[in-house]
Structures are given as C-alpha cells and as structure tokens.
Amino acid sequence: MTAAAPSLPAILGPIRPRPRGRETRLLVIVAVTILVGSVSLELARRVTDPGESQGLSPANPLHLAIYLGLIGIAHVVLILSGRRMDQILLPATAMLGGISLLLMERLPQTQVVQSVGPWTLGLGDIQLAWLILSFSLATILAVTVRSDRWLRLYKYTWAAAGVGLLVATYFLGDDINGQRLSLSLGPISGQPAELLKVILVVFLAGYLSEYRPLLVEESTKVGPISLPPLPFLAPMVAMWAIALGLVVVQRDLGAALLFFTVFLCLLYAATGRVGYVVVGVVLFLAGSFVMYHLVATVQTRVDIWLDPFKSASGDGYQIVQSLYAFARGGLLGTGLGAGLPTVGGNLPIPAVHTDFPLAALGEELGLVGVMAILGLFLVVVERGLRIAASAADEFRALLAAGLALVIGTQALIIAAGNLKLIPLTGITLPFVSYGGSSLLVNGIIVGLLLALSDRGVEPPPPPRPRSRLARLTGRVTRLETPDRARAPLPPAREPGR
Amino acid sequence: MSAEGRTPARPKPLGQTIAHVGLALTVAFAGIALGAGYWQVLRSPDLSRAPDNPAVIAAARNVVRGLIVDRDGKVLASNKRSTTTGEPYRVYAHRSFSTVIGYATTDFGTAGLERSWNAELTGVSNRDPIGDVLRKFRSDPYDPQKLTLGISSALQQAAIDGLGDDRGAVVMLDPTTGEILALASTPTYDTNAIANPKTSRDAFAAILDDRSKPLLTRATQGQYVPGSVFKIVTAIAGVGSGKITATTTFANQPAAERDGLVVGGFRIHEHPGVPARSFNLAAATEWSSNIWYALAGMRTGGDNLVTFASRMGFGQALPFDLPTAASQVTGGGGGAPGGFADDTELANASYGQAETLVTPLQMALVAATVANGGTLMRPHLVIATTGRDGTRTIAPEQMAVVIDPDQASVIADAMQRAVESPIGEQFTTGAKVPGVPTAGKSGTAELGGSGAPHSWFIGFAPVDHPRVVIAVIVERGGRGGARAAPLAGDLMALFFKTFGR
Numbered sequence: 001m002t003a004a005a006p007s008l009p010a011i012l013g014p015i016r017p018r019p020r021g022r023e024t025r026l027l028v029i030v031a032v033t034i035l036v037g038s039v040s041l042e043l044a045r046r047v048t049d050p051g052e053s054q055g056l057s058p059a060n061p062l063h064l065a066i067y068l069g070l071i072g073i074a075h076v077v078l079i080l081s082g083r084r085m086d087q088i089l090l091p092a093t094a095m096l097g098g099i100s101l102l103l104m105e106r107l108p109q110t111q112v113v114q115s116v117g118p119w120t121l122g123l124g125d126i127q128l129a130w131l132i133l134s135f136s137l138a139t140i141l142a143v144t145v146r147s148d149r150w151l152r153l154y155k156y157t158w159a160a161a162g163v164g165l166l167v168a169t170y171f172l173g174d175d176i177n178g179q180r181l182s183l184s185l186g187p188i189s190g191q192p193a194e195l196l197k198v199i200l201v202v203f204l205a206g207y208l209s210e211y212r213p214l215l216v217e218e219s220t221k222v223g224p225i226s227l228p229p230l231p232f233l234a235p236m237v238a239m240w241a242i243a244l245g246l247v248v249v250q251r252d253l254g255a256a257l258l259f260f261t262v263f264l265c266l267l268y269a270a271t272g273r274v275g276y277v278v279v280g281v282v283l284f285l286a287g288s289f290v291m292y293h294l295v296a297t298v299q300t301r302v303d304i305w306l307d308p309f310k311s312a313s314g315d316g317y318q319i320v321q322s323l324y325a326f327a328r329g330g331l332l333g334t335g336l337g338a339g340l341p342t343v344g345g346n347l348p349i350p351a352v353h354t355d356f357p358l359a360a361l362g363e364e365l366g367l368v369g370v371m372a373i374l375g376l377f378l379v380v381v382e383r384g385l386r387i388a389a390s391a392a393d394e395f396r397a398l399l400a401a402g403l404a405l406v407i408g409t410q411a412l413i414i415a416a417g418n419l420k421l422i423p424l425t426g427i428t429l430p431f432v433s434y435g436g437s438s439l440l441v442n443g444i445i446v447g448l449l450l451a452l453s454d455r456g457v458e459p460p461p462p463p464r465p466r467s468r469l470a471r472l473t474g475r476v477t478r479l480e481t482p483d484r485a486r487a488p489l490p491p492a493r494e495p496g497r
Numbered sequence: 498m499s500a501e502g503r504t505p506a507r508p509k510p511l512g513q514t515i516a517h518v519g520l521a522l523t524v525a526f527a528g529i530a531l532g533a534g535y536w537q538v539l540r541s542p543d544l545s546r547a548p549d550n551p552a553v554i555a556a557a558r559n560v561v562r563g564l565i566v567d568r569d570g571k572v573l574a575s576n577k578r579s580t581t582t583g584e585p586y587r588v589y590a591h592r593s594f595s596t597v598i599g600y601a602t603t604d605f606g607t608a609g610l611e612r613s614w615n616a617e618l619t620g621v622s623n624r625d626p627i628g629d630v631l632r633k634f635r636s637d638p639y640d641p642q643k644l645t646l647g648i649s650s651a652l653q654q655a656a657i658d659g660l661g662d663d664r665g666a667v668v669m670l671d672p673t674t675g676e677i678l679a680l681a682s683t684p685t686y687d688t689n690a691i692a693n694p695k696t697s698r699d700a701f702a703a704i705l706d707d708r709s710k711p712l713l714t715r716a717t718q719g720q721y722v723p724g725s726v727f728k729i730v731t732a733i734a735g736v737g738s739g740k741i742t743a744t745t746t747f748a749n750q751p752a753a754e755r756d757g758l759v760v761g762g763f764r765i766h767e768h769p770g771v772p773a774r775s776f777n778l779a780a781a782t783e784w785s786s787n788i789w790y791a792l793a794g795m796r797t798g799g800d801n802l803v804t805f806a807s808r809m810g811f812g813q814a815l816p817f818d819l820p821t822a823a824s825q826v827t828g829g830g831g832g833a834p835g836g837f838a839d840d841t842e843l844a845n846a847s848y849g850q851a852e853t854l855v856t857p858l859q860m861a862l863v864a865a866t867v868a869n870g871g872t873l874m875r876p877h878l879v880i881a882t883t884g885r886d887g888t889r890t891i892a893p894e895q896m897a898v899v900i901d902p903d904q905a906s907v908i909a910d911a912m913q914r915a916v917e918s919p920i921g922e923q924f925t926t927g928a929k930v931p932g933v934p935t936a937g938k939s940g941t942a943e944l945g946g947s948g949a950p951h952s953w954f955i956g957f958a959p960v961d962h963p964r965v966v967i968a969v970i971v972e973r974g975g976r977g978g979a980r981a982a983p984l985a986g987d988l989m990a991l992f993f994k995t996f997g998r
Contacts, residue, residue: 265518272509312549321551326536327544328552341555348551367537371530378526385519389512397511401518408522412529419532 016082020075026091027075031068034098037336038064041106044337060105063128067101070132074139078450081143086387086453092379093138093446096431097131099373103357104128104434106337111353112434123353123434130436134443141447148452152395155206162199163242165192170249193255194437197410198444200259201266201402208270209394215271251297254427257413260284262405269401270394305423321348322359322418326370333366340364353434355426358418374415377430381408387453400452403445546616548607556619556639558603561585563618563641565598565610567650568678568880574598574611579694587611587692591650593657596682596714597819597878600691605701608712610644610878613818617642617882645881647676655991656681659984664709665971666716668861669988672957672966674893675865675874678992680858682719686711717821720854721970724942725977726953727849728790729863730826732778732908734805735797737871737900743907746775747792758788761841765791768941782911782938783921787848794847799835802826802847808897809862809873816896817858818878824859828852849940861968862896864955867909867936868963870902912936913960924976925954927983930990933998934960937967937985939977949973954981958989965992 038061071094078085101124109122121129151158169192208215242259264280267273291298300315308316308323325348328339340347340360349356362370384404391397407430414433417424428438536544544550562585565574573594576585587601599609607615620641647670656667660683669679686707690700704712713719735741749758754773757764771784781789794802806812806826815821826846831838837846845851858876866873875896882889913936915921916928925939937956944950952974957963967985974980 265521269511269514269518272514320549323536323540324544324547324550324552326533327541328550330537330541330545341552362533362537367533370533370537374526374530374533378523381522382519385515389515394511397515401515405518405522408526412522412525415529416532419529419536421529421532 015080017080018082018084020079020085020087023075023078023087023090026088027071027094030071030091030095030098033095034064034068034102037099037102038105040335041102041337044335060124063101063105063124067098067128067131070135071097074135077139077143083143083454085142085450086383088379088383089446089449089453090138092376092383093431093442094135096373096376096380097135099361100357100432100434101128101131102336103360103432104353107340107353107360108347111347126436127434127439130439133436134431134439137440137443138447138450141444142450145448145451148396148399151202151399152206155203158199158206159203162196162203165196165199166242166245166250168192190437190440191435192437193250193252194441196255197258197262197406198403198441198448201262201399201406204263204266205395205398205402208266209398212270212394215267215276216273251295252426253298253301253423254413254417254425257425258406258410258427261409261413262402265405265409266398266402269388270398301423301425305420308420318349318351318356319418319420319424322356323420325349325356325359325363326419329363329366329369331367333362333364333369336364338364351426354428355414355424355433356418357429357432357434358415361432362418373432374411377408377411380404383453384408384449387449390455391452396452400449403449407442407445545621548612548615550616550621552621553616553619556621557601557607557615558584560619560639560641562587562601562611563620563643563884565618565644565646567653568645568647568676569649570645571650573646573650582694584694586694587688589688589692591654592685592687593650593654593681594648595685595688595711596716597646597648597653597680598688600688602692602697602701603694605691605697609714610646610818613820614642614644614879618644620884640884640886643883644879645883646878647671647674647678647880648680648878649678649995651995652679652988652992653681655679656984656988657683657685659987660971663971663974663980664715665969665974666719666857667984667988668716668857668968669992670861670865670876670966672865672868672963673874675876675896676880676893677876677878678965679988680714680716680878682713682715684709684711714819715970716857717815717817717819719856719970720822720824721857721951721953721972722942722944723849723853723855723860724940724951724953725785725787725849726860726863726938726940726955726968727853727855728782728785728847729867729908729912729938729955730806730809730811731790731794731797731802731847732782732911733809733863733866733900734802735793736778736904736907737805738797738801740797740801741778741793743778743910745793745796746777747789747796750786750789750792751775753788753792754786758791758844760791760795760844761839763841763844765844778907779911779914783914783918783924785915785924785939790848791844795840795844797847799827799833799837799843801835802843803835805899808899809866810859810896811855815856815858815862815876817876821858822856824855826853850943857968857970860953860955860970861966864937864957864968865966866899867905867912868957868966869905871898871900871905873897873899909936909960912938912956915939916956924978925956925982926978928954928956928978928986928989930958930986930993933958933989933993935986935989936960936963937982939982941976949975952980952982953977954985956985956989958993959998964996965989 074090078090104127105124107123109124111123112126114121114126264277267280268277292302304311304316304319308319310316312320325340328334340352340363349359352360358370358373361373381404384407385401388397388401388404391400410427410430413422413425414427414429416422428435430438430442545552547553561576564572566572573590575588577588578585584603589598597609599607599611601607601611611618618641620639652669656669656679660667660681664683667679667681668677670677686704687700690696691704732741751773754767754771757766765787767786767788771786776784776786776789803826811824811826813823827835827837827842829836831842833839833843837843842851846853862873862876873896875894877891880891913934916925916935916937922929925937928937929935935956935958937954940953942951942953952971953969954977955968957966967989969981969985971980971984
C-alpha cells in the first residue's frame, strides 16, 4: 500500500463559536415534551391504586435532569466547535432518547439489574448511563472528525475486522437463548453485530464508490438479465453469504435482514440499476426459502408470523401480547404509565424493553404516538440522505446514505416485526430500545453523520490509483483487453503507478 | 468524475438515486403506519376484548363484575366479597342458567356468557368506539356493564324441569327479533361451587370428571341426528328453489310407500302405518312421509339443499353469544352436487338421516325462518348493556332472507297440519297449545343399535303471527310425540300464559 497514513482526527482548533438557532429551538421543544411526559408519568403513578400494581416505577427527576443537561452540553459543544453541521439530527435523536428514558424509567426497574461496585443499578439507571455515553460519543465524533481518510483508505481492513469480530463472536461469544450474539471482554460485554453494521457501511461505501462505473457495465448476461462484470458480483454474493452465515451460525435473523437491505439500497444508490435490486431480492427469497427448510429457528419465526394466535400461549405469546398492547392503545393511547397491565406482577411482554418498546409506546401513546415516533425516524433518515446528496464526493455520499439507512431500516424491521407485518426478528429500535451496544453504535452513526454534514470538512482526496486487487480483477474482465478507453479511469492514476 | 470518451452506461447521479432510496423508505414507513392503524383502530375493539388479553385478566381480578339479569330484571348473577381475601367472587341465582351464564373464577378461567362478555362485565370495553375513547379520560377506567338477557327465568326453569333427568336441550326464541327466551341444556351443574373460592378447586375437578359432560352446552354445541324435523329444511330448499310447490306429487311415491323406494341400490323404507296414497307437501308433512321427502330432496338437488341450509347457518358456527358447533347437511367431500357422496345419501339426508347433524339452536332457527315469513333474525342472548353512560339496547339484526313470505306460508300451513290435523296429531301429541294455532314438526332420530331414538320437536305459535319458536330434543327420549312434542306444547302454553296472547 502506497497510500498516505491516515491523519488522526484533529483536536479542537481555536474556538470560533457559530450559533445553531434552529437546533436551539428544536431542543427546547424536545425538553418541554420530555418534561410534560415525565409529569404525566408521575400523575399516572399517583392515581394508580396501589392495590392493582401496574409495575410503575417512581420517576426519577434527577435522571431526567441529567439527560436534558447532557443534551444541552452537547448542543453547546457543537456551537463552540464552530462547524456548520446539520441542526436537525441532534434534536430528533435526543427526542427518541428522551422517550426511551421515560419508558425505561416507567418499566419495572428489576427488568435489568446490574451491580457496579457498591451500587445496584436498575433498568433506568443503566439506560441513562448508555444514553450519556452514546450522545457523548456522537458529540465527540461530530466535533473531532475532520477527515474521512481513516475510513476511506482501509475498507478491506475494516471488512476484515468486521468478519474477524463475527468469527470471534462465534468461537468466544456467550450463549444466550441458543443465540451467540455477545462477546465479553473482561467486565464489558457487547454485541459485535451492532458495530458490524457501521463497518459494513464503511466497506460498502468504499467499494461501491470505487467500482461504481464498472458496476454499471453490462458484461455478464444471464438470460434476459444483464449483470455487472462477474468479478464485481463477488461482493453481492459475499454479502448474501454473510447474511446467510449470520442466520445459520448466529441465528441472528434481524441483523441478516438489516445488512442485506442496507446493501441493496446502497447498491441501487451507487448504480441506479433496479435490475440488481431485483436479482438481490430473488437471491434473498431463495436464501430465505432454503433457510426456512433448514433452520428450525427460521421456520418457527415464520410459522408464528403466519398465525401467532394459534400458539397465543406458546411460541406466539410475545407477538400476540404485542398486538394486544397496540390494540389497547387505540387511537390516542392509554396515557404514559397507564398501560401494560401486569398479571400476577408479570409484564405482559417480557422483552418489552429490548424488542418491543414500540408496542409499549403504541399502547400508552396510541396510534398518534406511533406515527410521531415513526416520523422522528423518517426525519433522521431524511437528514442523513440529504447530507449524502450534498456530499462532496461519492464515498462520503454513500457513507452518509448507508449510515442513515442503518438507522432507518433497523427501525422499519423491528416496527414491522412488532406489528406482525413481517416475521419478528430480535433487533433493537434505534435510540429507544434498552441496550448498550446498540446505543453506542447509534451514537457513532449520528456523530459521523454530523461530521459528514459539515461543508467545511477536509476536501476529499484526489482519486487514487486502483488497488492491486482491483487491477487483478479488472484484468479478468473483458473491459481491459478490447477497449481500454472504456474503462472510466481518470488520468490522474497514471503518476501513481 | 471525468470519464474518457463516450460512456455507454453512465451511472445515474447519486443525488437522484439517493432520492429514490429516500422515497422507498418513506413508502415503507407509511406502510408501517398503516399497519399500526390496522391493529390500533380497526382490530382494536375485538383484540381488546380477547379473554387472554392481560387487561381483561387484570380487570377480572380486581373489578366487581357487572350484574346479569333476565328480561324482567331478575338478578341471575351478582357478587360477594371473600371474607378472607376481600376479593370479589360471583354468586349465581339459578342452577338452570349454568350452561348459559357459565362461571367466572380467578383461578379456573371463565365459561359461558361470563367468558364471551367478559370484557363488558369487567368494564374494559363497552363495544362502543367513541365511548372507549372517552373512557380513557376518566379517573376510573373500568366501567362494568350490566347485561340484560332476553331469557325469561320462568321459561328457563320450566324447560329445565321439563327435561328432568334426561339429557337434552330446549331453545325458545322470538322469531321477529331473534331474542332467546329460553336456552336450556341438561344436565346442569353447580356454578356457585365453582365460583366460590372456598370450593372452586374441588368443584372444578368434579365437573371435569363428570361423564355426563355438563360443561357442554347441548343447546348450542350438541350435534344430533335430526330425523324428521330436518324435513322442514328440505321443504324450505324445495319450495325456495321452486322445485317443489304445495301441489307437488310424485307418481312412484304411492307404490314406494308399500314396497320401499330404491335409490342407487339402497331401499328406503317408510315408517309403519303410512298409507299408500299420493301425497302433496302438506299431506307428506302431516304423515311425515320419508318416501315423499326423499323424492322431494332428490328433485330439489343436493346443491339447492346445501345452499338453502347454509343461508340458515348450516356449515359454520352460528353467530351467537356463546360458542356454537356447526350443523351439517352432509359430511361433504362427495362428488355429487352439494358435496353428497351419491343420490342415496341425498335421499336419506332429505328426511334427516345419513350424515346430517344439527344443533338444537340451528333447528330453532329453521323453525324461526318459517315463522318469520322466510326472513331469519340473528339469535342473541344479551338484549341490553347498562353502564355509567346509560343503557345500550342491542337492536334486532337480520341474518338472512332465506325464502319469500308466500313460500314460508306454504310450509307453515303444512306444519300447522302436522300439529293440528287428526293425522298429524298422532305424531305430535301434546304439541298443540289450547286455543292457539300451532305449527310444528316432530322427529324421531334413529341412531342405529338398540337404544331408544332421540325425541325431537320444532314448532311455533301462533301460526298467523308467530311470537314464539321452540326446538326441543330429548336424548334417547323415544318417538318425537312421546317426549319432545308434549314438552314443547307445555312450554309454549306457559309462554302465552306468562306474556299473554
């Protein structure tokens, strides 16, 4: 590799504050909304007859103050950084995080209990800690990342690291419910698949931006379908294999679906070819069909999806309870804290804090609340895609689009699963679900998106010579031999050779 | 990017493709919102009432359930509080209602109306979307509803007493509204013992072990061979399809009364005592001629028979306040029209043997169809609910228009002769209500083997403007005229005595 070493993120330069008026106004709305929610929750707790315990936890005003204070600090730091960054992303995600905090405060704190030193932390405490870390990470990345070289230049390294994580999880991971999703490193454990999402987007953005012109060439014909030169199909097949591998090895259907969807979206964005997406969907369906017959987990999930009410007290229990929760909410909801009736002290949906937060919110905030939450995700996606569309070069565009798609697609998949629109897959609702890995990675995504949105960011490096691997693969295609001129390689590559 | 020369396939601008992706995601989010709307608005009422919905279960433990009263306001189900735990439990006034009202317990679930109307009785739903929205703004979200049944306690008790130690069922209803006046099934059981927390465990275990299956609501879930009462279904299908009229006769019928009718190699025999005369619809009905009805059924055709039967509810569970079993004309799956195996099965089904199975409620609906001029009203037990916001009356609802009024009156005349003519009277002894024109049809369901047949009767009165329809079955009760017909006559007489002419 002859490429320049990646420049480390520059530390804060001289402070030149730049006002962020829109962000300020939106954050005030967020703060007021969350405060109103917290008051409503407290009122619900007080009127609830203690005899019929709803499993309501006392709201902790300190938690809320810490959270809102943290968002305020993040806002001030962004102002002080003087960068011209997007002003919608932080308020939108802060709102989602605030809703999450309200929900986790309201659920029985014993859902998750951890002991750290002398303290025993409950659900709300831990979620607050992760939210703090997540938004801190977002802010730090937003302020410090001034170059994307460290992502751009090492796409294969990143890809290798991602696959390495996956392999490590398989061999070293902790077995929970027959799924091997988390990896422990000393006292810290996390789900590498979460980080893999970002790594994958980085790799895809790098790969697709480099080979974009070649991918559009039609050199392989399979019947009526035109495909890109065969070697460039390799990543598509590789993605497909990784997705299937996730299903077979880790039983992680949600991550598999997410990766593949994001991949197809990015492939379309890079090539504009609907045909590729069609081929991808066909591959996906074929893979799903085989998986359905080979992997018991997949079969169970699909059967539950087709008729959960048939096994309402067995396999279909959670999804049926989720639908009951949505139904109880109706149009306007029961009100925060007035839903989720407990029977014998048990929550109706055991995994409500990880997999079904939308069902809980759908019950307490109603259809109106669900629409608002979906709207927030749509806003995040829209901002991300907007950053992508106005990015300085293709890598950044695809990177920003991919990062936004990760959040948007993940929200879609779990929401659709909760609502029985697709088979349920256990992934988190970004920023809302309980879970450290997920929150941290979402923080990274927002931080990167904010950094990418700065028009003053370092200009992209000049197109660089193609890597050795690409030269190798390029030679195999027919492009090289008959008509070199067709290879849309810029002249700038010559000196680097 | 500066591509050299012509590029036959240039990628679309990224801005454009990214916008497409954005559009696709927006559509997907809209789809999710629609899905949420489906569950939260369209399906909300029925899912919120589901018995295994935790809101319903939680409410059932804490809320004092609404009362259940009969049509005169007499309390049938009320509440007491446990002296030990303070939790409320149910108290039932009459054992005769056990198979209708069922029971509600905290540990052994619910049955009967207590189950199907659980959401209203506990007050988590009142079947009124706007009311449900308003309910959320109240400090007490539970609004237990009082249920008013159309059943008359006097008729119900008389029906239970009339069945006595026999197993069987009685259904009485108002054909013009579909209101159920009595829904008796025997044996009954002690719902108080199940509802009382002190005795519920033992009582529940005993009921489950009881070989007479008292938990089975025979009136709605018992599937019986109908015998001759099914001839009314054949008459409805024949007259309704135009294949049969009041004057239809069959040339080969008189001889077959004596020698039997050969259909597909199978010989159908008449029951003893029927003369070898040519019958029309009325005569065939008063003599209860198997031969004439077999011929009528074959002329009507299997598909017509099944179609008209299904208009009255055959083939699927009936829409009702309690679980119902489906009645069937044929086991289905056969190659002949209507799903019959062959003409032999059709001919036998036409007079109620073969694969035909019916519930007492279904046969009451058949009689109600004739009584109400061919228009069937949906049967219902609960006629009103009363909560904080007042009383909601459950309006009569049309279930189907089966035949025309003049077609119905042809069959009604035949059924009146089956009860009131000197010949008919022999088969339906005791069904006639003194002083009231009465119509009906008895049935003797042969079960094979040595046991006594099931005794059936369906009928209505007064013939000119029917106010009460009845269906009676007494298991192993003998001929229709032996057990079911006199009981039906007594119960209809009691109806007119109670409610006037």
